[in-house]
């Protein structure tokens with residue numbers, strides 16, 4: 001369960017006096033477990049900022065935020081790593097570790113969670129095969145195309161079977177067939193109980209996969225349907 | 226926190242093999258360890274010198290009697306000079322106040338010895354033999370000291386049973402009876418030498434503390450530069466749910482490895498220097514210069530505390546590396562949500 005109650009976000013001003021402007025205002029909504037939601041809105045509306053709140057990269061400046069049943073505003077800092085391990089994130093800019101192979105990048109969440117290496121090997125090989133990168137297992141990100149990197153990023157986000165999956169423009173570098181495959185994976189995960197939130201401005205994709213959406217404009221939630 | 230992680234041992238998710246490179250840190254730590262070894266040797270050496278000098282000699286003095294064989298003065302100076310409470314076992318013949326028994330026209334040395342023997346607070350008074358004297362003088366006069374026909378004074382080694390004995394009074398009384406006698410208290414010299422040794426020891430300790438501080442600073446600077454070089458990777462790993470302990474552990478493992486290598490190298494480099502120093506210091510510290518030459522003998526010449534410190538250096542460097550890296554990384558990570 002994810003719940004925003006009157007959440008506002010203001011990025012900390014760097015090197016500037018005074019307060020920086022609020023980029024999200026009075027956001028309130030609730031996502032039950034296992035739902036699929038689009039997050040839509042023009043560029044600069046605050047989609048990425050909203051997702052960053054959800055995957056605990058920033059803390060709300062005001063309001064109450066509950067992620068997977070934990071009140072994030074009240075939880076001690078040391079409780080957050082365990083919570084983050086239950087959240088999968090596909091970043092707009094992938095954020096793969098350049099000095100690690102595709103295999104090691106995908107294996108990272110499992111190893112951080114301390115899974116046995118035998119299980120890591122099996123799961124990661126299977127996952128990379130599923131995203132069509134069985135032959136690129138030992139390749140480094142710099143040796144992969146944008147689409148291949150995006151698929152590695154997707155594999156890393158879902159490898160630990162997260163309870164909440166957050167994807168920021170996950171199809172930007174994928175062709176239509178790959179995007180379709182990703183959508184099937186996301187629907188399958190949400191059917192198995194994962195809450196899925198996907199930010200996009202790929203209207204054709206949204207049209208092909210109708211689902212409830214959160215609409216953001218100028219940092220305000222203008223629709224939830 | 227992850228309890229048992231079976232992550233592969235070579236898994237370098239933060240890219241620390243390059244960010245905390247083996248180029249600079251081990252060399253800096255080796256230099257620190259070398260300096261620390263010297264400081265430790267100074268500390269141990271000064272401590273053992275101080276102990277050596279203090280032991281036993283704290284309550285002793287020497288009395289020099291020039292022209293020991295000459296007959297003692299017939300008529301000594303002030304009549305009240307001899308102690309009234311001293312049993313006049315071997316009183317001088319000219320001492321009219323006392324019952325002069327044997328008084329067999331003693332020599333100056335005999336008079337001195339008898340006076341000393343009759344003084345309360347004195348444990349033993351022993352005349353050094355000519356051979357012992359020659360030994361003492363050899364450093365100044367060479368091996369032929371015994372053959373030189375020098376008018377050597379007799380030297381009496383005195384051990385006090387009561388360290389509070391009034392040495393000035395004793396000296397006055399002795400010179401009254403045997404003019405030209407010299408009383409020299411070791412206490413003053415031992416005190417001065419001990420103070421010197423203690424100051425040297427304090428300086429060595431201070432140097433050691435400084436070296437530890439600089440080593441910690443070096444590790445901290447290297448860790449900080451590694452942190453900023455790997456900021457992006459740390460943010461990603463942090464975002465994937467790595468605890469502060471996990472990330473700090475990666476840095477600490479790397480820093481500990483590099484510091485241990487540096488510490489061991491510094492200790493190895495210091496070894497020959499310490500052996501040489503120990504050889505030089507052995508005569509002063511009451512030890513013996515190794516008779517037979519050879520590596521084993523030279524190594525055996527190192528005092529045990531020095532050996533212990535040499536072994537402790539890599540361990541100390543490792544501890545400094547671990548603690549500093551852990552602290553630096555954990556403090557840095559606190560800025561993250």
Ligand SMILES: Nc1ncnc2c1ncn2[C@@H]1O[C@H](COP(=O)(O)OP(=O)(O)O)[C@@H](O)[C@H]1O
Pocket residue numbers: 011023041042043044045046047048049050
């Ligand atoms: N790290 C940041 N620091 C300060 N301002 C930011 C930061 N990230 C985004 N913003 C601002 O927040 C607003 C929303 O940005 P963002 O969440 O990226 O929107 P979207 O993802 O919908 O394009 C923009 O005005 C942007 O300039």
Ligand SMILES: [Mg+2]
Pocket residue numbers: 047048049092168
């Ligand atoms: Mg965005």
